[in-house]
Amino acid sequence: MQPEGLYRFTHALGGSPVGKAWAATDEHGRLVTVAVLDAAVAETPGWREAFAAAAESLGEISEDFTYTYADFSAAAPWVAYPAAAGSSAEMLFRALGVDYTPVPTSAPPSVSAAPTSAPPVSGIPQQVSGPPIPVSGAPEPAAHMSQVAWAAHSAPVSGQPAATQPAFEAQSPAPVAGSVPPQDPFGAPGRRIQPSEGPKQRIGPLVAVIALILVAVIGSGVGVWAVSTGSPSGSTGARPEPTASPAAPGLKPWAEAMLHSPEERALATAAPSMVFVEVILTGYVRNKQGNTLLRQQPVTFNRRCTGFVVNHDGHVLTNGQCVQPTPDIMLSGALSALANALVSEGTLKPADVNSFTRSRMKTTAFTGESPSSPPEVKVYGQLNVAKGSATAAPAIGATVVKALPLEEGNLAVVKLAQENLPVAEVNTGATIAEGSPFVVMGYNTSDTNFRDATYTVVSKPVTVTSVGNQPTGPIYRINEDIGIYSRGGIAMDAEGRVIGMLDNDILRPDRANRVVVPVSTMVGLLSAAGVNNSLGEADRLYRSGLEAYFKGDLGTAIDRFDQSNATSPANALAQAYRQAAVDSGGSKAGTSERPAWAVPLLAASGAIAVVGLAVLVVLIVRRRRGSWG
Numbered sequence: 001m002q003p004e005g006l007y008r009f010t011h012a013l014g015g016s017p018v019g020k021a022w023a024a025t026d027e028h029g030r031l032v033t034v035a036v037l038d039a040a041v042a043e044t045p046g047w048r049e050a051f052a053a054a055a056e057s058l059g060e061i062s063e064d065f066t067y068t069y070a071d072f073s074a075a076a077p078w079v080a081y082p083a084a085a086g087s088s089a090e091m092l093f094r095a096l097g098v099d100y101t102p103v104p105t106s107a108p109p110s111v112s113a114a115p116t117s118a119p120p121v122s123g124i125p126q127q128v129s130g131p132p133i134p135v136s137g138a139p140e141p142a143a144h145m146s147q148v149a150w151a152a153h154s155a156p157v158s159g160q161p162a163a164t165q166p167a168f169e170a171q172s173p174a175p176v177a178g179s180v181p182p183q184d185p186f187g188a189p190g191r192r193i194q195p196s197e198g199p200k201q202r203i204g205p206l207v208a209v210i211a212l213i214l215v216a217v218i219g220s221g222v223g224v225w226a227v228s229t230g231s232p233s234g235s236t237g238a239r240p241e242p243t244a245s246p247a248a249p250g251l252k253p254w255a256e257a258m259l260h261s262p263e264e265r266a267l268a269t270a271a272p273s274m275v276f277v278e279v280i281l282t283g284y285v286r287n288k289q290g291n292t293l294l295r296q297q298p299v300t301f302n303r304r305c306t307g308f309v310v311n312h313d314g315h316v317l318t319n320g321q322c323v324q325p326t327p328d329i330m331l332s333g334a335l336s337a338l339a340n341a342l343v344s345e346g347t348l349k350p351a352d353v354n355s356f357t358r359s360r361m362k363t364t365a366f367t368g369e370s371p372s373s374p375p376e377v378k379v380y381g382q383l384n385v386a387k388g389s390a391t392a393a394p395a396i397g398a399t400v401v402k403a404l405p406l407e408e409g410n411l412a413v414v415k416l417a418q419e420n421l422p423v424a425e426v427n428t429g430a431t432i433a434e435g436s437p438f439v440v441m442g443y444n445t446s447d448t449n450f451r452d453a454t455y456t457v458v459s460k461p462v463t464v465t466s467v468g469n470q471p472t473g474p475i476y477r478i479n480e481d482i483g484i485y486s487r488g489g490i491a492m493d494a495e496g497r498v499i500g501m502l503d504n505d506i507l508r509p510d511r512a513n514r515v516v517v518p519v520s521t522m523v524g525l526l527s528a529a530g531v532n533n534s535l536g537e538a539d540r541l542y543r544s545g546l547e548a549y550f551k552g553d554l555g556t557a558i559d560r561f562d563q564s565n566a567t568s569p570a571n572a573l574a575q576a577y578r579q580a581a582v583d584s585g586g587s588k589a590g591t592s593e594r595p596a597w598a599v600p601l602l603a604a605s606g607a608i609a610v611v612g613l614a615v616l617v618v619l620i621v622r623r624r625r626g627s628w629g
Contacts, residue, residue: 008254025092077548265550277398281302286364295404305322307445308489420569548560565578
């Protein structure tokens, strides 16, 4: 069950030095505008309170600017307005006394073309409350915001264009006008014959040329610097282009829990390990007496459930009866499949399917091609979004390693034919009692076409209603169910660790998956199968990336997700959260946001400027001395 106030971000609307505004949709598909105060700014005393006060004050001024939902206590406080409120996010940031820059909605016209219309100039809104005065000085521009990892790609918030500098025109000193009156060679003492002056050097044009060169050199260097630093940070450190479209994650934690909440992080931790398990059984239904076939063609039916990866080498823990059903369960499934085939052929009425199956349970058997051979059983597993009846990639072939019968725990270990898979950690010290709350997770579908239905991971918070005892240990009954294909799914704690496995409640008429098998039974089976539940290096890197992401350290998060993806590409959530970090303005840790050649070029420009200025000063000084002499 999704809590209220969940929004899916679609694109950026604008930004300010203290936060950003995004367009989003709510859980019903309605458009909203979300304003987010940057987490770093929110930590500065006074800003969080001012953000909340401004949002409240705007609502008091006009109902049009009343927010629909907000979380002022989040690491990055945010507030959501109906899309009809228009410039609500802009007014909120301007009420804080900061500038707001909207994202351009169209490309600017060419220089040669005359503009057809001018953008409207909106007046500056009156401040609702005084601008906050941060104790530690003006906050730095926001580097991170609360947002969904699937967030759609959006144009970066552009800054205000720099004003064009007026052209500089160097002027030579004006020549002295007028004529000098003739002197009387005998009217004054001293030398009567003056030595003639040499031709004056005309350095005025040279000075102007040098000045223009300096302006060009410095201007080009600054321009290169500005362009190189103005590139979107997400473009640096980009991962190599995949050879195929990345897989869609089976679960979107940002849509199941409050954004940037501990619940979202817990779901993101465990969800990559979830496995859709499908068993395809093929054989023949024959009478026990005489071994005559009820149908000449083989009968095929499927069993589907959930599991999770316990070791990065491909070992999966799942439901026992799903992958290794008893002979009675196999016969029941085969008879049902045979009855449905006869209905489609017109030889059996739909109303007679149940009686056809029940009447033949004791007189028939499900075998292989010969009466003494077993039916063919093939097991497949899929991570992320799964497709029913798939036997080729991304489906992975599997074999059953060891299984427990129903009375001993109804669990099984299977081995997928693929390694470097994301692992879920089992909490061996977990304690569960009546009334304990936790979250359950497993595969399910809403498709009505069973054969090729699409399956995704769903989650739901539940509560333990009762604790029962069995010879193998306690079992826990819960108050909610997440679908018939969720058996083999997990119960997890607040840190995303597994504390139990879902199974059928055979005491219920609907046999809903409301029983949780304890961790002790799971650990016992893993030990008997010789399988260790241990995280791989990719799992540790992924968890480190999540920690950095939810703390707002986007550069480190991108770096960790890249390293995790390099060895465990099946983790689609690592790719999704990496992209979310990039879309939030992050770049790879340890990489510069400007090209490597930008710094040397600007340094060379500076050196040329210094030498040119020195030459210019020498020329000016020499000229002045010549004019004084």
